[in-house]
Each structure stands twice: as structure tokens, then as C-alpha cells.
Amino acid sequence: MIFPLLLLPVVVWGYCDPEFTLVGEKCLYFETHYKMTFEEAGEYCNEMRGASLVAIDSATQFKSLVDYIYAEGITSNSYWVDGNDKETEGVWLTSSSKEFPMGTPFWTGYLTFQEPHGKPSENCAQLYSSAKFYINDVMCNRTYPFICEQAELPPMKITNEAPEVNSCPMHYVEIGGKCLSFLTYEETTWDEARLRCREKDGDLAIVNDIELLREINLYLKVQELTDHNFWLGASDAAVEGQWLWTDGSPVPMGTPFWGFNVGQEPDGAAEENYMALLSEGYFYFRDVSGSLALHPLCQLTE
Missing domain, CATH: 3.10.100.10 (Mannose-Binding Protein A, subunit A)
Structure with missing residues (x-):
């Protein structure tokens, strides 16, 4: 008897399209030469097979992004990321209408105030080079380099899960x-x-x-x-x-x-x-x- 060939799915961990680089758990493209407005940068990313400006999903991913910028020495410019409050002042969302992370450890925290601290005209999010790449709000019609995120993300292995704690004693x-x-x-x-x-x-x-x-x-x-x-x-x-x-x-x-x-x-x-x-x-x-x-x-x- 001849048995039919059983084809099992093959999972490729950490695969990114040629233009993109695996940074943390995302495939990213860093445009460091051209400066565009927030809207233009989003459109440019979308033309790369449906990519978008990079969304900040977690503190771990944010740290990986900043670490990569320093490791690669691409620190001379600020970068657009996917976050704005153009529709409702103070309500920060991504282009896919997901909540944009607020507060520590994402936005620049000074001793007297924390970003976003801009006027109603400052509605788009950037990684601000002068503030060590914490997030800052600026006018959307300014021009900056930007970071794109690959549309189809590869499956990832989670290696940094916090250890389980079943119970803590009194006062903890x-x-x-x-x-x-x-x-x-x-x-x-x-x-x-x-x-x-x-x-x-x-x-x-x-x-x-x-x-x-x-x-x-x-x-x-x-x-x-x-x-x-x-x-x-x-x-x-x-x-x-x-x-x-x-x-x-x-x-x-x-x-x-x-x-x-x-x-x-x-x-x-x-x-x-x-x-x-x-x-x-x-x-x-x-x-x-x-x-x-x-x-x-x-x-x-x-």
C-alpha cells in the first residue's frame, strides 16, 4: 500500500520581508533618509504591501525599538510612529483605532510635566531624538523620518514571560x-x-x-x-x-x-x-x- 504524503504546516520563526528587520517581535523598516509629514509617512508605509507606521504595543516592544535605534547609530533624527489625537483632543489612537499607550514608560517625563503637553495643534506622535526617543506630540505637518511595521507579522516565540507567583504573603x-x-x-x-x-x-x-x-x-x-x-x-x-x-x-x-x-x-x-x-x-x-x-x-x- 502506498500511503499519501502528509504535509505538515511549517512555521518559520522570526521571518521578515527583505526590506524589514526583526526588532523585538515586529518586522520594521526604518526610513532614515527621507522626511515626510505624518500623513505622507503613513501612505508611504501602506504602499509597502500594506504596512503601516509602527504601533507601540507594549513597554517591552518600545524598549526594543529604542535599543535598536541606539545600537544602529540612527540617532540624529526623530521618527514618526502610529499615534494621533486628531479626531478627539487628548484621545490618542493608532490608525487602526486601537488605544495608544499613555504615561510612563512611554512619554517623556520631566520633573514638572509629562508629555503629551502640546497645544491642540500638536496631534501626532514621534520618537523625539532630543528627549532620548521618548514619545512626544508635535504638529502633523512637520516632516520627519519614520518607521514602518510589516503588515503580516510572523509567529513569535515568547521567551520573556514573567515567572508565575501563586500567592504573596501578608503585606505583599x-x-x-x-x-x-x-x-x-x-x-x-x-x-x-x-x-x-x-x-x-x-x-x-x-x-x-x-x-x-x-x-x-x-x-x-x-x-x-x-x-x-x-x-x-x-x-x-x-x-x-x-x-x-x-x-x-x-x-x-x-x-x-x-x-x-x-x-x-x-x-x-x-x-x-x-x-x-x-x-x-x-x-x-x-x-x-x-x-x-x-x-x-x-x-x-x-
């Missing part, structure tokens, strides 16, 4: 796969904050994952804690400029973790050697004096 809450405790009933120095956390079988929190920073921000909003300031478990007190977590691992630098003052944090030199999430700074990483009185943000020690 599960956020992003970790057990965290926000000690809002007291304010202490950084050293004292570590002692408070250790009394609860933990230490000051380590936030190495951008999705965790995003989840912390969302939690603070839901719990109406956005007027509080918190210590994190990082310092460069041992060696100036060498930021380490309390477990000795390096702190991620630059966008999308560190916020802005005049320039990008950390900017306090030898006088500000400890890390905090500040309400005034929209809960990006900030370097401050360890003598300040802030709330401990603890993480359960495994």
Missing part, C-alpha cells in the same frame, strides 16, 4: 510576577528603608524589567498612590556612575527607564547616589540624596 501584592509591598505608612532614608524591608523578609525592590515598571505605574494609579514617593534598591554610592541593584546586578540605563530634568537622569553626580520613583517625576528612575524621607518599596526575597 503580586505585580508583574513579583511580590511587592508599598510601605505607605512611613517615610525613611534609603538605609532605613532597606531595614524596614528586611524586617518583612524582603529588600528594596529591583525593577530590571520595563514591563514591571509599567505595571507598578498602573498599580499606583489604580490604588490612588500617585502622590507618594518610593525608594528602589539601587545605588552608585560605591563607584560614582556605576549603578547597581542591591544584588550586585547592573541597573539598566537610558530610555525607557530614566526620566528627565534638564537632561536625562541620573544627573545628580556625587550628591545623589540613590534611586527613587518620584511622583513629581512620573515614576521614572531618578537619582536623589539618600537622606530624603521616602516610602520603602519592598520586594519579597526568594
Whole structure:
């Protein structure tokens, strides 16, 4: 007997069309030579077999995009991305009418305000080179390079899933796969904050994952804690400029973790050697004096 040939589907992981490059979980095309208006850039992308301006879907994807721009050295220009509030002022959507992400860690966060901070005439989103490629709102008729996203995305393997946490002990809450405790009933120095956390079988929190920073921000909003300031478990007190977590691992630098003052944090030199999430700074990483009185943000020690 001759058996018929059984054809099984073949999955090609991470395949992109020739013009596109796999960045994170998206196939992207970076137009760095030509500058167009927001509308023209969208039309140009659409002519590439139905592509569109790149949509920012997650904090992880945003970080991959910014990391790629720096790794490739294409940092001299800002870039259009798929987001606008042209239809309703303050309601930011993509071209496919999906919600555009707001707040930290996407939009530039200064000490006194956070983007989008433009007038009603500034209705389109860009990765702003002068703000280390955080998102900014500008007039749509300005011309910039842009980033296109391949229409048909390849199937991807998920390798960065947060570890499962079945339950957290009393005084802790599960956020992003970790057990965290926000000690809002007291304010202490950084050293004292570590002692408070250790009394609860933990230490000051380590936030190495951008999705965790995003989840912390969302939690603070839901719990109406956005007027509080918190210590994190990082310092460069041992060696100036060498930021380490309390477990000795390096702190991620630059966008999308560190916020802005005049320039990008950390900017306090030898006088500000400890890390905090500040309400005034929209809960990006900030370097401050360890003598300040802030709330401990603890993480359960495994």
C-alpha cells in the first residue's frame, strides 16, 4: 500500500520581508533618509504591501525599538510612529483605532510635566531624538523620518514571560510576577528603608524589567498612590556612575527607564547616589540624596 504524503504546516520563526528587520517581535523598516509629514509617512508605509507606521504595543516592544535605534547609530533624527489625537483632543489612537499607550514608560517625563503637553495643534506622535526617543506630540505637518511595521507579522516565540507567583504573603501584592509591598505608612532614608524591608523578609525592590515598571505605574494609579514617593534598591554610592541593584546586578540605563530634568537622569553626580520613583517625576528612575524621607518599596526575597 502506498500511503499519501502528509504535509505538515511549517512555521518559520522570526521571518521578515527583505526590506524589514526583526526588532523585538515586529518586522520594521526604518526610513532614515527621507522626511515626510505624518500623513505622507503613513501612505508611504501602506504602499509597502500594506504596512503601516509602527504601533507601540507594549513597554517591552518600545524598549526594543529604542535599543535598536541606539545600537544602529540612527540617532540624529526623530521618527514618526502610529499615534494621533486628531479626531478627539487628548484621545490618542493608532490608525487602526486601537488605544495608544499613555504615561510612563512611554512619554517623556520631566520633573514638572509629562508629555503629551502640546497645544491642540500638536496631534501626532514621534520618537523625539532630543528627549532620548521618548514619545512626544508635535504638529502633523512637520516632516520627519519614520518607521514602518510589516503588515503580516510572523509567529513569535515568547521567551520573556514573567515567572508565575501563586500567592504573596501578608503585606505583599503580586505585580508583574513579583511580590511587592508599598510601605505607605512611613517615610525613611534609603538605609532605613532597606531595614524596614528586611524586617518583612524582603529588600528594596529591583525593577530590571520595563514591563514591571509599567505595571507598578498602573498599580499606583489604580490604588490612588500617585502622590507618594518610593525608594528602589539601587545605588552608585560605591563607584560614582556605576549603578547597581542591591544584588550586585547592573541597573539598566537610558530610555525607557530614566526620566528627565534638564537632561536625562541620573544627573545628580556625587550628591545623589540613590534611586527613587518620584511622583513629581512620573515614576521614572531618578537619582536623589539618600537622606530624603521616602516610602520603602519592598520586594519579597526568594
